[in-house]
Amino acid sequence: MSDSETDPEDSNVNYIPYSQRPEWSDIEPLKQNDGPYSVVRIAYTEKFSETFDYIRACMQKDEMSQRALELTKDACQLNPANYTVWCYRRKLLFHLNSDLNEELIFIGQLIREHQKNYQVWEHRRLIVEKSQIYNNELRFTSDLLRLDSKNYHPWQYRQWLLKTFNLWSTELDFVNNMIIDDIKNNSAWNQRYFVISQTTGFTDDIILKELDYVMNKIRSYPDNESSWNYLRGIARLRTINDDGKIEQFCQQMYDEYQQNECRFLYAYMIELIDLKCQEEGKKQSECNRLIELCEKLALHIDPIRKRYWENIRSRYTDKPLPNHTISASAS
Amino acid sequence: IKCEESVEKIYKDFLSYQHREQGSITLYREHHVRYLLKALRSLPQVQQSLDASRPWLIYWIIQSLYLLNEKLSDAYVNEICDFLQRCQNPEGGFGVGGPGQIPHLAPTYAAVNALCILQSDRAYDVINREKLASWLRELRSSNGSFSLHIDGESDIRCQTYEGGFGAVPGCEAHGGYTFCGYATLLLLQRENLCDKDNLLRWTVNRQMEFEGGFQGRTNKLVDGCYSFWVGALFPLLDAAERKLEHTIVRDERMFDSVAAQEYVLLCSQSNLSGGFTDRPKANSHSSDLYHTCYCLSGLSLFQHSFNKNIICGNIENAVCETHPLFNIGPECAYDAMQHYKQLDASSSNQNESVNDN
Numbered sequence: 001m002s003d004s005e006t007d008p009e010d011s012n013v014n015y016i017p018y019s020q021r022p023e024w025s026d027i028e029p030l031k032q033n034d035g036p037y038s039v040v041r042i043a044y045t046e047k048f049s050e051t052f053d054y055i056r057a058c059m060q061k062d063e064m065s066q067r068a069l070e071l072t073k074d075a076c077q078l079n080p081a082n083y084t085v086w087c088y089r090r091k092l093l094f095h096l097n098s099d100l101n102e103e104l105i106f107i108g109q110l111i112r113e114h115q116k117n118y119q120v121w122e123h124r125r126l127i128v129e130k131s132q133i134y135n136n137e138l139r140f141t142s143d144l145l146r147l148d149s150k151n152y153h154p155w156q157y158r159q160w161l162l163k164t165f166n167l168w169s170t171e172l173d174f175v176n177n178m179i180i181d182d183i184k185n186n187s188a189w190n191q192r193y194f195v196i197s198q199t200t201g202f203t204d205d206i207i208l209k210e211l212d213y214v215m216n217k218i219r220s221y222p223d224n225e226s227s228w229n230y231l232r233g234i235a236r237l238r239t240i241n242d243d244g245k246i247e248q249f250c251q252q253m254y255d256e257y258q259q260n261e262c263r264f265l266y267a268y269m270i271e272l273i274d275l276k277c278q279e280e281g282k283k284q285s286e287c288n289r290l291i292e293l294c295e296k297l298a299l300h301i302d303p304i305r306k307r308y309w310e311n312i313r314s315r316y317t318d319k320p321l322p323n324h325t326i327s328a329s330a331s
Numbered sequence: 332i333k334c335e336e337s338v339e340k341i342y343k344d345f346l347s348y349q350h351r352e353q354g355s356i357t358l359y360r361e362h363h364v365r366y367l368l369k370a371l372r373s374l375p376q377v378q379q380s381l382d383a384s385r386p387w388l389i390y391w392i393i394q395s396l397y398l399l400n401e402k403l404s405d406a407y408v409n410e411i412c413d414f415l416q417r418c419q420n421p422e423g424g425f426g427v428g429g430p431g432q433i434p435h436l437a438p439t440y441a442a443v444n445a446l447c448i449l450q451s452d453r454a455y456d457v458i459n460r461e462k463l464a465s466w467l468r469e470l471r472s473s474n475g476s477f478s479l480h481i482d483g484e485s486d487i488r489c490q491t492y493e494g495g496f497g498a499v500p501g502c503e504a505h506g507g508y509t510f511c512g513y514a515t516l517l518l519l520q521r522e523n524l525c526d527k528d529n530l531l532r533w534t535v536n537r538q539m540e541f542e543g544g545f546q547g548r549t550n551k552l553v554d555g556c557y558s559f560w561v562g563a564l565f566p567l568l569d570a571a572e573r574k575l576e577h578t579i580v581r582d583e584r585m586f587d588s589v590a591a592q593e594y595v596l597l598c599s600q601s602n603l604s605g606g607f608t609d610r611p612k613a614n615s616h617s618s619d620l621y622h623t624c625y626c627l628s629g630l631s632l633f634q635h636s637f638n639k640n641i642i643c644g645n646i647e648n649a650v651c652e653t654h655p656l657f658n659i660g661p662e663c664a665y666d667a668m669q670h671y672k673q674l675d676a677s678s679s680n681q682n683e684s685v686n687d688n
Contacts, residue, residue, distance in 0.1 A: 035417055037410035040388045041373045048379055082383040084426065084433045150551060152498070152505065159501045186549040190503040193492055198501070225536065225549050233492030304543070308535045308585040 008077040009045055017046070018054050023067060029053030030060060051075050059088055064095045073106070080114050086123050093127075100131035108140060115144060121153045125160060134165045142174065149178065150187045159194060171195045183217060186226040193233060202237045208245075210234050215249050222257065228264040232271070247272060263302040266293045270312060277316075287316045295321065334552050337611040338542045341597050356596045356644030358630075359605070363623065364401050366605025367392050370620055371407070383427050386418055386438040390445040391624035397448055397660055398627045398650040408449050415442050416457050423459065423466030434466060447667040448659050455670050490525050493549065494533030504533060506547035506560040513567055514656050522571045534564045535585050543590030544598065544610075545629075554609040555599030556622050558591065558629020563655040566632060570655075584636055591633045592643035599626045628653050 018024050031053055034041060044052075055075050058068045072089035075082065093103060107124045114120055128134055138161060141154040162168055172195050178188035200206050211234065217227045235246055250269050257265065273290040277283070294313035298306040298321060310321055371392050374381070381388060389411060396403065403411075418425045424434025425442040446454040488500035489512050495504025496512035513530065516522040537545045537557065545557035565584040599607045599622065606618025607626035631653045634642050642649045654661045 033417060035413050037413055038372050039410050039414040040371060040385050040392070042378050042382055042385075043373065043376045044379060044382075045376055048382075052382075079380055079382050081380055082427075083435055084383070087433055150548075152503065156498055156502050159499075163501075184550045186551070187503050190491065190493070190497075194501045229493045229549060302540065304538055304540045304587045304590060305535050305585070306587070308531075311585060 008074070009047060015047070018050055018071075024054065027054060027057050030056035032056070048078050051078055055085060055088070059084075064092060066096060068092055069096060069098065077110065080110060080117050080120050083119050086119050090123070090126060094130065100127055100133060103127050104131075104133065104136075111144070115148060115151055116153060118153070121157055125157060128161075129164070134161060134167075137161050137165075138167060138170075145178070149182060149185055152187075155187050155191065159191075162195075163198065168195065168199050172199075179217070183221050184224050184226055186229075189226040189230050193230065202234060204238060204240055207234050207238055211245060218253070222253065222262045222265065225264055228268055232268060261296065261301050263297060266297055266301070269293055270297075274312065282316070291316055299323075334610055335541055338553070338594075338598055341611055342593075356593065356648065358596060358644070358648040358650070359600065359602050360399055360647070362602065362605035363607075363627075364396065364399055364605075366618070367395050367399075367401075367620075367623070371396075384438070384441075385427055386415065386425055386441040386445065388620055389415065390441040390448075391620040393445055393448050394653075394659060395620075395624050395627050397663070398631055398653060400651050403449070408451050408453065411445065411449065412451075412453050412457050415446060418442060419457065419459060420466075421462070423462030423464070436470070439463070444657065444659050447657075447663050450663055450666050452670070455667060460671070490530070494526065494529035494531075495548075503548060506537060506545065506557045509534070510560040510563055513564060517567060517571065517656060527568065527571065530564070531568055531585070534561060534568070537561045538586050538591065539594075542594055542598065542610075543587065544594030545591070552610065553594065553598075555595060555607055555629070556609060556625035558595055558599075559625040559632065559658065562586070562591065562629040562632045563658070566655040588633045588636070588641045589643050592630060592641075595626050595630045595633070596644060596648065628658050 018027075019029070029050065032049070051071070051074050054071055058071060069089065069092040072085055072092060075085045076089060079085070092098075093100070104124065104127060107120060107127065111117075111120045111124065128137060138158065141158040141161070144151060144154040145158075162171060172192070175188055175192045175195060178185055179192070182188070196202060196206060196210070202210075211231070214227050214231045214234070218224070218231065221227070231246075235241075250265060250272065253262070253265050254269065270290050270293050273286050273293075277286060277290075291313055294309045298309035298313070302309065313321065370388070374388070393403065393411070415425070418427055418432075418438065419442070420426055420432065420434040422434070424436075425439040426432035426434040427438055443458060446457055489496045489498070489502070489508065491497055491502075491504040493504040495506070495509040497503050497505055498508050502508070509530070513522065513525070516525060536549070537547070538561075539546055539553045542553045544553040544555060545561040546553050547557045547560065565586055569584060595607070598611050599609065601608055601618035604618055606620065606623040608618045608622050627650060631650045632655060634640055634649055635652050640649065652661055653659065654664045657664050
């Protein structure tokens with residue numbers, strides 16, 4: 001059964017086939033030529049076939065008329081994934097100097113019906129680019145993100161808007177609210193990184209502020225890969241890294257979360273040790289710690305990534321992985 | 332939470348079944364072959380939205396059949412070639428919709444791959460390589476939405492702080508784009524430009540500890556198609572590593588192969604209608620050709636480490652090998668390249684002899 005979206009195939013008593021419209025009588029519809037064989041042949045409806053027969057006919061003669069524009073509206077709604085028709089529609093819109101405000105309304109409706117379709121988002125972007133009518137666009141994408149906060153298309157489109165029209169002023173607030181709404185929304189975290197890198201940049205001062213921000217978020221919900229990834233991402237941009245701030249944070253977390261081991265914490269601690277050893281040479285106590293953490297992960301708290309943890313561990317010891325670790329929380 | 336619950340139910344059911352019947356995880360080959368062959372001929376009305384993707388449909392279907400070791404008759408080969416030929420634009424590239432259609436990189440990729448899978452001269456001859464090359468060159472300098480903007484810089488800027496690649500610089504790291512980005516770098520022999528350690532770390536973290544399958548982005552749901560998009564990164568990263576080290580450092584991939592296979596076979600497989608889907612659904616008729624292709628392709632990669640095979644369940648579950656760069660059979664890729672190489676060699680010989688005269 002068809003879903004609740006408006007269905008262009010709904011039998012609408014007012015719909016007149018193109019072949020019966022006098023204003024189209026001069027056009028000979030052009031049938032699709034799949035050849036004599038049936039290969040992935042789709043059982044099109046009458047309406048679908050006919051509409052595209054007329055599209056083909058118009059495209060063949062490169063007709064640039066108002067009626068062709070109307071025709072593309074039908075075709076685009078019947079198959080919003082047909083990139084050729086969208087191209088033709090744009091050609092018509094620009095040639096006929098059509099009202100692009102109206103077009104934005106049209107494409108807005110279509111996007112709401114097909115939120116994950118590539119062509120409709122691209123069409124909107126090209127209309128906005130041509131018309132430079134961007135005043136409603138952030139609002140448009142945030143509305144869509146309210147429906148699906150992780151939909152890749154509105155996020156990508158939003159980034160394009162921010163860069164093209166310099167709309168940065170409210171974005172960090174927006175991102176912060178998205179993170180408050182859902183701390184595990186990785187798209188929001190990615191957006192945070194994007195905004196800062198494109199505006200102030202990750203200066204050491206900014207990084208200090210961001211470290212506080214992300215550490216608070218981690219404390220409030222440690223079992224969240226997004227925040228740890230963000231921490232890692234900004235930490236490695238530091239030019240001055242001798243305040244031990246991050247190591248301290250990890251150690252605190254480690255002490256606090258003995259009973260409720262967090263794989264992201266351990267993973268990050270391993271990386272910090274690994275990095276330190278690469279820069280300053282291997283110290284036995286540090287190596288032992290790294291090995292211990294790898295074993296905890298491989299054997300207890302992150303066994304699906306056992307091979308990965310084994311691999312890292314093997315750079316620090318030749319001994320084979322034990323079959324079980326002595327309960328480390330006893331120490 | 333809902334996803335985890337439905338996956339949990341499946342694993343529990345399976346464990347209790349196995350306990351009772353000593354049964355084994357099964358790949359329902361006959362169901363899938365029937366589903367695929369039917370689709371190869373025709374599709375119902377609901378698939379109208381895939382009208383612009385028919386070369387993709389062909390590729391998804393015949394790649395799946397190849398993996399299931401189902402050979403296509405000469406008649407089928409002929410018919411597929413005939414159709415794809417009609418999709419080719421006289422100025423180069425493939426598109427859909429008949430005369431006036433605009434060639435597009437996506438159907439072009441699908442058509443070329445499909446033709447190579449067929450392993451036949453008839454198929455190789457369909458591609459007008461000269462025109463294809465000139466069209467691709469044209470794309471490089473155009474402002475179209477698919478400008479092939481391969482300069483090292485812009486590609487690498489697609490790698491995010493998380494280690495994976497996004498659609499364009501700034502976008503969130505995503506399994507599909509990561510595969511395409513990294514595979515492209517490898518094809519261009521520029522894989523050393525990206526941060527490999529970070530990429531590996533991101534990749535291993537895409538395997539779901541509970542479900543065993545892969546997600547496409549941090550904190551998102553598992554999806555069978557990432558079995559390929561993310562799963563292929565392991566052999567690719569491995570290959571890059573081996574290039575660096577010149578010795579075989581390790582003969583294992585850094586993910587849990589059995590868990591990954593279990594996800595595909597127990598949770599993505601649609602045993603009623605044939606085909607595969609993204610994750611367990613209430614309506615088990617909801618398989619589709621895209622997921623069928625990429626679940627099977629992922630399964631193939633999971634089964635075939637380069638030193639040994641790891642077949643989860645029945646040995647009959649083994650599917651044919653696929654090349655992690657192209658996602659067609661390795662022999663298909665090799666034969667096609669050989670064919671065109673020989674073609675180029677013999678035509679340059681001809682040119683030489685003409686010049687001599």
